[in-house]
Amino acid sequence: MKVTTVVSYAILLSGALGKDEVARVCGNERLGELNDSLSYYPNAWNKKSPKNGFVCLKVDNSTPAFSATWNWPADIQDVHSFPYVRFNNPSLPVRLSDLESIRLSTDWIYTPGSPSKIPDDFSNEVWAKNKAELEGDGVQANAAWDFFLDDDRNRTLYPQVAKIEFMVWLGRVGDPWWLGRQNDSILSTVTLGKTEFSLFYGRNSGGTHVFTAVTKDNSDVLSFDEDFYPLFQYILKQAHKQIDADDLPKDPWLGIIEFGTETWMSRGNATFTAANFAMSLKGNFTSERNSTKGDDKEKDDKDKGDEKGGFASSGWWADYKDPSTYPPSTINPPYSLITIFTIHKPFTMPHTSPSSRLRRAIHALPFLLITAIMSRAFTMAKPIGPKIEQTLQTSIFTAQNVTVPVIKSFYGVPVLDDVFAVVTVAFAHLQFFTDEEAYWQLLVFLTDFAGMYAVVMIEGYRPGNTFPVIKYPVVFLFLSQMFGIGCLAPIFFYVFYIFTPAYKLTTPSLYRPGFAPCMAILPTIVFGYYATHFPSFFHSSLEARNWWNWIWQLFPIWGSIIMLVLSKIIPQPKEQTPKTIKQELNVIRLTIGVISIISTITWWYTILNMNSTIVEVFIPQHFLTTPQEPILGLRTVIQFDYICCYAAGFLWLAYHFKDLENVGVCSISWIRAGCASVVLGCLLGPGTMFPLIWLLREELLVATQAGVKKSPRISGRQTILWMPSILEPSQ
DSSP states (O other), rough: OEEEEEEEETTTOOOOOTTTTTEEEEEEEEEEEEEEEEEEEOOOOOOTTTTEEEEEEEEEETTTTEEEEOOOOOOSSSBBBBEEEEEEOOOOOOGGEEEEEEEEEEEEEEEOOOOSSSHHHHHHHHHHHHHHHHHHTTTTEEEEEEEESSSSSTGGGGGGOSSEEEEEEEEEEEEOOOTTTTTTOEEEEEEEEEEEEEEEEEEEOOOOEEEEETTTTTOOOOOEEOOOOOHHHHHHHHHHHHOOOOOOSSOOOOOOOEEEEEEEEOOOOOEEEEEEEEEEEEEEEEEEEOOOOOOOOTTOOOOOSTTOOOOGGOOOOOOOOGGGGGGGGGOEEEEHHHHHHHSOOOOOOOOOHHHHHHHHHHTHHHHHHHHHHHHHHHHHGGGHHHHHHHHHHHTEETTTTTEEEESOSSSSSHHHHHHHHHHHHHHHHHHHSHHHHHHHHHHHHHHHHHHHHHHHHHHHHHTTTOHHHOOHHHHHHHHHHHOOOOHHHHHHHHHHHTTTTHHHOOOHHHHHHOOHHHHHHHHIIIIIIHHHHHHHHHOOOOOHHHHHHHHHHHHHHHHHHHHHHHHHOOEEEEEEHHHHHHHHHHHHHHHHHHHHHHHHHHHHHHHOOOSSSSHHHHOOSSSSSSSHHHHHHHHHHHHHHHHHHHHHHHHHHEEEHHHHHTTTTTTEEEHHHHHHHHHHHHHTTTHHHHHHHHHHHHHHHHHHHHOSSSSHHHHHHHHHHTTTHHHOOOO
């Protein structure tokens, strides 16, 4: 039974998130259920978008307000994302003919960069300044209401199949295009309150009827509170007179109502803010919620607009995956998102602007202190220099009644042969067992390094890690063979931290390396590293050890080749599904598990067989003074090399865990974490802890993104070994 009713949202009261709650979502995550009054979606829908862009959405429901910070530096002649708030009125969908009014209000503004607080000044003065700066950064974007209509009320809830899309642009930055603009196909002018709009029309390649209302004088309306019904009256009364289309619905249902921004491109971060939004429906309709079930089989068949310039109005939703169409297992429950990402004070939206990088660079200066320490340690290798030079002149290694011919030329490349002839002779002093302490220390060090090598290689395959030093670690690793890993690792992790803000860890599309690279990493470590490493220490022939060490020295090259070939051969799933994500994590677990077991076995083999104490083998006895005994000086350098390398690695992990804690992903008891790491390090080996703690971070990230409808705390405890006591997802 139909009744006359007025439906008004109490938007200013507590809503989807609860009073004064601030939450954040990124990429293709969602905040809010369909039966909540409001739901929010960053909506990075475009498959053509490069991996170095992002969009993150921060919500403060006490206003209500949301800010969408984004950066899409590549111009793909199309829209990258449409972050929005959706109004989930229980009376929707509703027939247009049953409506009497649809009053919508909002304030909005664009701000350069990434403001730490959601902006609340929507004045024209602020906007004039902001817009000039934004256009200087090449920003192309709009602020728009978006509606979807269809003669089937269920289809109105699926943007990818609805027959009509109606957009109302309240303003824009730059010169974005809309469907119909190229041919100047203005159908009519419509006045809403004091604002006159030009109404354009076009059809995208999927056949959708797209109506776009743009302010006639190209003005930007920052505060808007008007009845939109005159626009829909045009659909009912005039559209069929001007558009020759048999499939244009004559009395369609109105389903989806959203307000957001279409984002084309920007050379820097830009932030869209909307606040004080509300909706009031008046008409003759039922208040019973209609079914949202519908046929979405066509959702991948629609495509973008045909016009030059491409943009959301021409069918931004053609590749868009609406959360309402996802299987339940792939949707992050709203309570999980709120639990995980909510913190008790506003946080700075993650970004990678120069100012942010500068702050991170200053914050991470302790990394460079480690490099300074290692630089001092390198001076202790001076006494060994004459002995190495003498060995190269005679091609005979002599020490403690051991005489072994050594290789001076191996690769056939003069530069490489000259450099690594010196390096391999130095390694001979460590691997020929002429100095027991040096032998055992280096065996543990290089066996442990396989874990760090695996981590660095996997990190290079993450879509978000686009900085060349991180993306191509072969350069850093190769240089480390000549200049020392203890000196370069702190610099590498320093740069890594600067260019890897928290959003790159919390956005699934940026942090997942892919199934194929994960499958390839273990064979790469086995055949590109272990296969030459262990013969360098355990072969019965010292000449053979020298030969194997020459091969091992270029493990960064061999490993990169193996990794590249295998990652191309191994089939890569076309889409990320919960199943492939689980498979990816299981492969990483297996890889880290195997590497950790090998390191632990080596650690205990060393402990049980060495005749010296742990302090003598692993702790340097000199720093301010330089030992005069050549082999002691070399051993001291390698001891510092081990310590500085892993100090940088553990510091890098600590910084990233702190980032995750700062954005509310987890809560860490740092004292417990430190104590647990020390105890486990003694049991499993100090270097073994690095890949295990890194794996803990991976488990945490996957746990926070889990789409299952269960407590994230319980989920985390099921998958993470010692999370219950030291590291837990935020509640």
